[in-house]
Structures are given as structure tokens and as C-alpha cells.
Amino acid sequence: MTTEKNIILNHQEITNKIRRIAYQIYESNVNETEVILAGIDQNGYQLANELKTILENISDIKPVLCRVIIDKKNPLNPIETSIKSEDYKNKSIVLIDDVLNSGTTLIYGVKHFLDVPLKQFKTAVLVNRNHKKYPVKADFKGISLSTSLHEHIHVNLTTGKAEAYLE
Template sequence: MTTAEILSAEDIEHKIRRMAFQIYEANINESSVIISGIYPNGHKLAIKLKEAVEKVSNLTVTLCKLDIDKKNPIGTVKVDVSEDVYKNKSVILVDDVLNSGSTLIYAVSHFLKVPLQQFKTAVLVDRNHKKYPVKADYKGISLSTSINENVVVTFSPKMKVTLE
């Protein structure tokens, strides 16, 4: 099996910076936003997005970690902050790759239990293989792949996105 690099570390940094500007533009009238990353890689991307948003704006960004069993996502969503932290706030849910949409849809359902000011999603790679009606509001790259190919996002030691 061959591996092809889709995005280099520099490419990823550029995509994250662009998404940060989009998040700021969508929240220009807000004083704060919540960025919630799906653990593990979505949370790593959320940390980078938080740093980028803080560099390009005056928004106060609260980071939270969302943990979900990706093999059995029904009822297994845990967030490391209380509902009061994100209630009536603008929330951005982050994951590294949007595949079928199942992880995002179950994570979204968790946040919809309380009133929100605004809810958006952000992914580094949108694979266009959705079986659920979920979309990425902010995305680094859209990638048409075969269902047999695997997109791998690596954050360390060097950031990259590969197609295997």
C-alpha cells in the first residue's frame, strides 16, 4: 500500500489560520467562543485553532474536550466542562476528519440539549462520504477519496495529513 502526503505541516498551519479568521468573522459580535475538540485528534486540532483564533482576534476562547466512543457513540458523550460554560454561547465542534458524519452527529446532539447562541463545526479534512446530514462549516480541505482509502492526520512529531 502506498502513502501520499496530502498536507504538509506548513499547509496545515495555513488551513488552521484561515479557519481561525472564518471563526472570528462568524463571531465578530461575540466576546467569547467555546471550541470543543473531539478527543484525541479533534482535541489536538482544537488546541491549535484556539491559539490561532486568539492570535487573529480579541475573542476569549474556552477550550473543552469532548470524549466519545466512536465505535458505539450513542449516549457515550462526555465533556470536561459543565453545561453552564457553553449555555447560550457560540460553540465550534472540532474533529480532524469528517468521514461518515456519525461521530459529529452524536457529538452535536449532546450540545443541543441546552440553548446555544450559535453552533458550528470545523474539520481539517472533509472526505465527502457522509451518511448523516452533517456538514463542516469550517474545513481545511475537501478530499474526494475512495471508501477504501484512509486519511491519517498526524500532529507529532511533525504535522501532516496522509492518504493511505
């Protein structure tokens, strides 16, 4: 059986979506001096890094990158972050991932950050699938799709070749 690759977002569309999400983050944090961009390891972190660059160009807000390491196969395992909890206490945080599938990764990420008091907590994803197992939503999303449970969304954020596709 041949797997068909259907492009959902091409490089230019991804660039536009990321820029729009950056503006939404700015708008919801317009009175803040700093915002923590907590990217879930790999694509979520890469997306957070791109958002950081845009935020630095469009606002006076200081974006701080935080890598969030979650064992996606065993999300109950301890979650690690690249910055200490004292560094995001009473701050505005945006938890970022590339695709919101079942919501498992995002909900465990949210749970981790709720161990300390926060000023504001939002979530951002590039692609939001409408098949959630948990009651978690993306506050900022590039695109929402209703797909079958058998389909899988892949996101490649390689510079110059970024694309999101459905298999």
C-alpha cells in the same frame, strides 16, 4: 501488499489551513466576547488547542477549550465534556475534529450539545471527505476530498511534523 502513503497536506499546508479556519471562526463570531472550541478527543482536541492559540493572537475573543469524549465505536454511549453544560449555555460553540468521514462522530457530538440552548453552533474539520452517512456538514474545513470508501485518511498533528495522508 504494500500500503502506499500519499501526502495530502504537509506541515506548512496544515499550518496555513488551521490559520484560515481560525480567521473564519473569528469572522463568524466577531460580535462575541467568548467562543467555546469543543474538540473531539485526541486530534480534534489538539486542533482546537491550535485554533485557540491563533484566535488569542488575532482577536479579542476569549476562546474556551472543551474536550469532547465520544466512544467512536459506540457513539450512543454517553458523551462527556470537560466543561459543564452551564458553561456553554447560550454561547457560540464550534465542534472540531480532524477528519469528517461518515459523519457519525460529528452528528453525535452535535446532538449532545443541542440539549442546551446555544447562541450559535458551527463545525470545523481539517479534512472533509465526501462520503457521508449522515446529513452533517463542516462549516469550516481545511480541504475537501472525494476518496474511495476503501481509502483512509490519517492526520498527524505532531508539532513540526504535522501531515495528513491517504492510505
